[in-house]
Amino acid sequence: MTRKRRSFSSEFKLEAASLVLDQGYSIAEAGRSLDVGETILRRWVQQLQQEREGTTPASKALTPEQQRIQELEARINRLEREKAILKKATTLLMQDELERTR
Incomplete structure (x- = not known):
């Protein structure tokens, strides 16, 4: 039996990572309370830390500022x-015009 892959909104990821970074929860505690695996939660926490330092992530951003930057x-x-x-179209048109005037 195949397990469906869950997807999470950016808002959920941000709130989950904020539990760890801002409210002092451990990754294990936050993962259990949100029914999310520790590995994925750890990635979200690392991504949020990087975004707060000003690094634009390769994946979809969590913070509104980084989302705006990506857009x-x-x-x-x-x-x-x-x-x-x-530019290419202009070059081609100019070449055609030069050939006609010769």
Whole structure:
């Protein structure tokens, strides 16, 4: 029998990690009370610590500030790709125009 993989919201992860970091619970205590494995809770705690230090995580961010940073970085990447496409299109159009005038 296969066990379904659970998914947790960013808010839940943030609250769970905050129990350990801010309220003094041990990882084992918090894991038991939330019915979450210690390994995953330990990852969330480490991620929250890194985010509070200003490091943007590779996975989905927990804190609203880091989530905003990730959204803005994604937007920048998209705009840079669009800019590169427009540059290539302009180059091709200019080449066609030069060939017609010769």
